[in-house]
Amino acid sequence: MRNYGMYLSDIQRLFGGELHVGEQRSAADLVITSVGTIEHASETEITFLANPKYRSALDDSRAGAVIISPSNFDATTKPRIVTDNPYAYFAKVAQHFSPRTAYPPGVNTLAAINPTARVAKSASIAEFVSIGANAVIGERVRIGAGCVIGENVVIGDDGELAAHVTLYHHCVIGKRALLHAGVVIGADGFGFAHENGAWIKIPQTGRVVMGNDCEIGASSTIDRGTMQDTIIGNGVKIDNQVQVGHNSIIGDNTLISGCTGIAGSTTIGQRVIIGGAVSITGHLSICDDAILSANAFVMKSITTPGMYSAGMPLMPHREWLKNAAQLRHLDEMANKLKKLGK
Secondary structure (H helix, E strand, O other), rough: EEOEEEEEHHHHHHOOOEOOOOHHHHHHHHHHOOOOOOOOOOEEEEEOOOOOHHHHHHHHOOOEEEEHHHHHHHHHOOEEOOOOOOOHHHHHHHHHHHHOOOOEEOOOOOEEEEOOOEOOOOOEOOOOOOOOOEEEEEOOEEEOOOOOEOOOOOOOOOOOOOOOOOOOOOOOOOOOOEEOOOOOOEEOOOOOEOOOOEEOOOOOOEEEOOOOOEEOOOOEEEEOOOOOOEEEEOOEEEEEOOOOOOOOOOOOOOOOOOOOOEEEOEEEOOOOOEOOOOEEEOOOOEEEOOOEOOOOOOOEEEEOOOOEEOOOOOOOOOHOOOOOOHHHHHHHHHHHHHHHHH
């Protein structure tokens, strides 16, 4: 290992896999300075091949080394590290070369902290942060500029809040959380009762309770429960501009892509993958290991693992007009078919 990179052999020793250099014995001492894509990596960068459609691109790649699966072993003669999951291996190497910023501990003089709050001495609190009464801020937590932490909020060790994150009262954030700019946790759920043409607000007295190792993308919102808590499991990853409604439960290691909307009282299992702009109506459940493709509209519970899709794929506008015209008469055609069947 050197201060400007690390040997390829050191990468293999650190993260595992099998190092193959062929007759290029000196390649084990190749200094790798960073990671890169197949198309743009330099001679001192390591890339990866996970999708077979990029296999031919390796011929023109300048990458110094490749992370590759056993099935693609012969795709290149470059020095390579062979592993069953090249993408995950690449992610670990990328983390090594791009560690999270280490912030010096201390409280900025422009922060406002209630005297009853408990802030670990190792925490880093930026300017214009507001921390409410009886809040608990764990070890090595970083709170960025302009964040608002409500009363009785708990943030676990090693969490990081980017600028302008808002945590409403009584919410609990687990360890090693990463909340990006503009995230709002614990705003009121959308609860109203109808009477005589008007809407009566239902107090939202639950919390949001988030597990460990969660990441929430910029400007995403998670509503507090009405009476019970909204629960976010361990290892959940949520993209930008996602809305999670009140009383929802999201299981461990579920991944939710951007612009998805989840209505209240929805229960989502573990290891679920939800594509972008998915709409999920409330009071339903989605089982473990389900996969919802982009733009799916979920109106009933899903009880069997597998992939689910909805919506019409993109097509030329003139073709879409013709199909849409036919859809308008679909019920009429179905009735005619029933009569013919009789």
